[in-house]
Every structure is written in structure tokens, then in C-alpha cells.
């Protein structure tokens with residue numbers, strides 16, 4: 105190591121924006137769930153949580169992070185924390201205005217016997233979900249200063265001079281509901297004094313840097329939004345002089361940068377990974393203001409790959425032309441909340457692949473290494489070489505550069521991208537072939553994944569059951585499901601998806617190009633974590649993935665059984681994706697593999713095939729100007745997967761719950777013969793948008809909500825059907841629940857579907 109004095113003066117500062125909450129072995133999740141289940145009391149819960157929080161601080165301290173975030177830790181969600189901190193409790197909860205205890209906090213997150221939970225929605229373009237604050241007549245006040253408590257905790261317990269992370273007022277309000285968007289400035293004025301109080305208390309405590317997160321800026325700001333930002337930050341600067349604020353953006357370019365330069369803050373945090381190169385280009389054009397620090401987000405906080413550190417050093421060099429090194433802070437592109445904790449536990453992966461991974465802890469080490477490399481230490485040089493070698497070896501893996509896959513992708517240009525007949529003509533031959541009744545009834549694919557089904561899969565995975573035994577079990581389940589559906593009188597059946605845990609993992613395991621981590625968990629919402637499969641190499645079809653189960657199911661009945669696949673865009677969006685190819689290129693590889701599967705199903709006599717795309721909407725870029733390009737390639741990949749079937753083969757797709765108003769053209773361009781959408785929770789709105797935009801293909805707008813165990817009455821469903829038939833042609837309408845039934849029990853499924861079939865019969869009579 106270099107001499108201490110030299111190190112202190114020259115070293116570029118390294119910062120983190122947020123550390124994963126879930127713990128190395130998901131201790132956080134387990135603690136929460138134990139508390140909810142009443143297995144531990146509040147005291148034990150708090151002790152456990154404090155221990156986890158401290159562990160995270162120490163890990164970052166040991167990694168040499170100069171600016172360690174505090175208040176990024178939460179018991180559920182940081183947006184909920186912010187609402188609670190300002191006393192924003194919706195009136196449906198019994199709340200007298202005193203302290204907000206854990207009961208109320210978790211009731212807002214999860215609902216309780218008296219009141220439903222607050223709405224939950226996606227955090228920008230990530231798979232993290234936050235709790236939507238409901239701002240009404242409440243008078244904002246500071247119920248507690250959580251960032252201050254977190255700062256004190258880090259200082260007293262670990263001697264850390266923490267950097268409190270606070271959700272910016274602008275973004276907080278943008279993410280809230282309960283007021284007209286035109287009133288945002290008025291609402292902001294109500295919150296501002298409390299906000300200022302919070303920051304003043306931090307200042308008085310001796311806090312030097314505060315990170316104020318304003319990611320809403322990157323979705324685009326107009327004149328009035330800019331002036332709102334101006335007034336917020338001017339007020340803060342005037343009321344809390346001497347506090348260093350770094351205004352943090354992420355997930356996209358911050359534009360217009362020249363306007364942000366004028367805000368009276370000491371630092372700006374920018375994302376140089378997910379900005380399409382715009383942030384650097386803006387700095388090269390505008391220069392960098394002398395009075396500001398730059399928080400340079402250079403290590404990808406959204407992906408799991410080791411960085412190309414040489415490229416990162418080049419980026420730093422380009423930045424340093426405009427920003428002096430003593431004003432530069434190296435940091436991840438966003439909070440590390442979106443990546444798993446550490447690669448350490450990945451003992452099952454082959455060495456070359458494991459060495460190419462970097463989760464949160466490894467990313468922090470990369471940042472430290474970059475800072476050391478700028479100092480020019482010998483250790484840094486050696487570590488850089490090692491990193492370079494790891495990456496070179498990974499890049500050279502033959503499965504990442506397959507000629508056959510590359511040729512197929514190149515050949516895409518020559519593939520016909522239309523069905524053989526336009527929809528109107530296909531419809532006629534399909535009606536002829538399928539002879540379905542008016543308003544056909546069907547389901548979305550999965551039937552209850554009971555304990556028995558999950559245990560059988562576990563036994564098979566552990567080798568307790570051999571393949572034959574497991575296949576036999578799945579066949580029994582399928583046979584029962586077919587009988588069940590026939591008895592109920594459904595028109596189009598499904599095999600039930602008993603062989604699948606998860607709609608992406610199932611395909612990942614059967615395609616070339618995927619790997620699976622042992623411990624690569626990330627928080628999705630609350631205590632719920634997901635372990636996305638990893639696309640690390642070229643995706644290719646190996647052999648049929650779903651034909652066996654579909655053919656068996658079809659052999660049991662004379663009614664049509666839909667083949668059931670997950671679409672290319674959903675497979676892409678629910679995976680961690682290699683970062684050396686464009687997402688479009690990877691989607692095309694997946695689409696080509698699925699094209700084989702669709703063909704294999706058709707060849708095996710399965711001529712009604714559903715290709716689910718619930719995740720199309722969530723892949724939509726944050727900036728409106730990028731939507732079209734994304735939708736174009738997303739739609740195209742769906743078509744590559746499906747458009748080569750015979751005219752009589754009926755392609756279905758299911759798109760789950762989304763806002764579709766601005767996407768109906770794209771949905772139509774997918775050219776599926778039938779789509780189903782999860783709409784029972786916002787039935788009216790969606791129907792109106794389909795009416796306005798004249799959608800002419802088959803459509804099933806879910807007639808009941810499968811997210812609740814409640815069995816809806818026949819009348820409720822008839823009302824939904826009638827509503828839809830006021831704007832949609834009965835020839836066009838399908839009757840189905842709004843999503844798959846895997847989370848439900850058999851009895852409630854039976855009762856609900858029986859009512860649905862009755863409702864369909866009534867609707868047919870009236871039609």
C-alpha cells in the first residue's frame with residue numbers, strides 16, 4: 105500500500121447508493137416472515153434486523169467505501185418508509201396521529217382484517233415494487249427522522265460517518281397518488297417545511313453528505329416540473345446552508361443536464377451505464393460546473409457481470425477532462441438493491457463463468473479497484489490484470505459465439521414475418537376448423553400448484569424419484585385436470601402446467617445458453633425475492649420442451665387443449681441478460697428457439713398454441729422517445745416465434761395485467777389470433793381503450809380476479825361480460841379468468857370456474 109498521506113490526498117472517493125437488504129442468505133426475508141407468522145416477537149425482530157443492518161454497514165466499510173449509504177435499509181420498502189415518516193397514512197386505517205408502529209406499517213404494506221393494502225407498483229423499469237403513497241388531506245409532519253436514526257446507528261455501532269439516503273420530494277410526489285398532477289406544486293409546498301426540518305436535523309447532527317434520490321427526473325421533465333425542482337432545491341439550499349447534497353439520478357440519462365447544473369446542490373449523481381451514452385455526451389458538450397461534484401455511476405447496478413475495468417478507466421479519463429479528480433466520486437449506476445449480494449456462494453458454477461460474475465459485494469470491490477488503479481498502486485495493476493484475464497476467458501467460451509446461432513439470427517431478415525393469411529381470412533378457416541361456440545370459455549394455463557405437486561418436483565430434483573416416476577405423477581395430474589375441465593364444461597382446455605415451477609425457469613432449463621445461480625436472489629417486493637435465471641451464452645433450441653405434456657393432455661379429450669409457451673420478450677425481461685449483445689439480439693435468439701418449439705407442437709398435432717407475454721409492458725424504456733424502437737423489436741420477436749404456423753393454427757397470447765392504452769397498435773401487430781388480458785381489477789378503463797382503438801382480433805378480458813381466494817358470483821361475471829359486449833363483438837370475445845390459477849386451491853378454482861361457465865351460458869342466451 106502507498107504511504108497514508110499520499111493515499112488520502114489523491115484517492116478518488118468511492119461511494120455506494122444502496123446495499124441489498126435481503127442479506128447473504130436471505131436472513132432479512134426470513135426474519136420478516138417469522139415476525140409476520142408470530143414466530144418471533146417485536147423485540148427479537150428488531151434485534152435480528154439491527155444485526156443485519158450492522159452487517160451490511162461493516163461489509164461496505166471493509167470494502168473501503170468512503171461514502172456508505174445509511175437509511176437505505178428498511179423493513180419493507182423505502183417509499184413506504186418515506187410516506188410513514190411524513191405521517192401519510194390513508195384514512196381507511198385506524199390511525200390517531202400518534203407514533204406509527206409496526207402493525208400499522210405492515211398493514212399499509214400487506215393489508216389487515218380491516219383495510220386493504222396500499223397499491224404496489226413497479227419502481228421505474230425494474231422488477232422492484234414499491235408501495236404507492238396515498239396523499240389526501242393529511243398534514244405532513246415528521247413522525248420520526250429515520251435517516252437521522254440510521255446515521256446515528258452507523259456512527260455509534262461501526263464508527264461510520266454515513267451518507268443518509270433520502271427519497272427526493274419531487275420523485276416522492278411523482279410516485280404518489282391521491283391528487284391531480286396539476287396540483288403537484290401546491291402539494292410540494294405543503295411538504296417542503298417538513299422536508300427542510302428533516303435535513304436541518306441531519307445538518308445539526310454533523311452530517312456532511314446527503315444523497316437525495318430523484319430518479320423521476322430521468323423520465324423527462326417539462327418547464328413546470330423544472331421550475332418545481334428549482335423551487336424545492338432553492339428552498340432547501342436557503343434553509344439548510346452548509347449541508348452537502350448530491351442530487352442522485354439513475355436508470356437513464358438526466359436531461360436537460362444544463363438545467364440541472366443550475367440547481368443549488370453540491371453534487372449531481374449520474375448513470376453512465378444505462379444512459380445510452382447521453383450523460384457523457386452532454387458533459388463533453390457542456391463541460392462541468394466548477395461548483396459541483398460528480399457522482400459517476402460507472403459500475404452496472406442492474407446486472408450481474410464483472411465489469412470491463414479497462415473500459416471503465418477510459419470512461420473516467422474522458423470524464424476527468426471536464427471534472428477534476430478531486431470532484432469525482434465513483435459509484436454504482438444505481439442502488440445495488442437490484443443485484444444479489446455476493447458471488448461467494450456460487451460453488452456449482454464452472455470457474456470461468458463464476459469468475460465473470462459480480463454481485464453487490466464484488467461490484468463494490470470493483471469500485472475500490474478503480475480508485476486504486478487511478479492511484480497507480482502495484483496491487484491495483486495486478487488485480488486489473490486478473491480481472492482482464494477472467495473476462496477474456498469468459499468471452500472466449502465457445503457457447504458464447506456459436507456460428508449456428510449467429511447464422512440463424514442473420515437469416516432472420518429472410519424469414520417471412522407475416523402469417524400466411526391476414527387475420528380476417530384466417531378467422532374464417534379457423535372457425536371452420538375449431539367449431540367453437542359463441543363466447544368460448546377457457547383458462548390461462550396453470551392449475552393449482554399444490555403442496556403435493558411441489559413436493560413431487562422436489563423429490564425428483566433430489567433424485568429420490570427418477571424421471572419415470574415423476575413423469576407418471578405429472579401425467580396423473582394432467583389427466584385429473586382434463587377430467588376436471590371437461591366436467592365443468594369449459595370449451596378450450598389446458599394441461600395445467602404441473603411440470604413447471606416458474607414460466608421462465610422451466611424454459612431456461614431446457615434451452616442452451618442459460619445458467620442458474622444457487623443464491624442469486626433479489627428483492628421483488630416486501631419479503632418476496634426472485635432468483636432470475638441467467639442468459640450467459642447463445643440461446644438455442646435443443647429438443648422439444650413442452651410437446652410430451654401437451655400431446656398427452658390432448659390424447660385424453662376431443663376438446664382442444666392449448667399448447668403453452670412463454671414468449672421471447674418475457675423470457676428476456678425476467679432473466680439476467682448477457683451484456684455483450686443488445687437485448688434485441690438476445691430476444692431474437694430466444695424467438696428462434698421458440699419457433700422450433702411452436703413447429704414441434706404443430707407437427708405433433710397441437711394446433712392451438714398460447715405464447716404468454718406478460719412482461720412486454722415492463723420492458724418499456726423510461727423515455728417515451730425510445731418506446732417505439734423497443735415495441736418494434738419486441739413485437740417482431742413474438743412474430744418470429746409464432747408466424748410460421750398454418751392458417752388454421754390458432755395462436756393465443758396472454759399479457760397479464762398492464763396499462764395497454766398506449767400499446768394497442770403493438771398488441772395488434774403481434775398478430776395473435778386471440779389475446780387474454782388481466783382486467784378484472786380495472787375492467788371499465790381497459791374496455792374503453794379497446795373500443796376507442798378498434799381491436800378486431802379475438803380477445804379475452806379476464807372476467808374475474810384470480811388474486812383473491814374469494815369466489816365471485818355468477819352475476820358479477822355476467823356484469824363484466826355485459827360490459828365488454830357493449831363495445832366488443834360477441835364473435836370476438838372469449839371468457840376466461842384474468843390470469844393463471846396456480847396460486848389458488850382446487851375447491852375455490854372449481855367453484856369460480858363453475859360460476860364462470862354459468863355466466864357464459866347466460867351471456868350466450870342474451871347475445
Ligand code: GLN
Nearest residue numbers: 548549550716718760844
Ligand atoms: N400461463 C401462465 C399461467 O397460467 C401465465 C402466467 C402469467 O401471466 N404470469 O400461470
Ligand code: ZN
Nearest residue numbers: 718760843844
Ligand atoms: Zn397473467
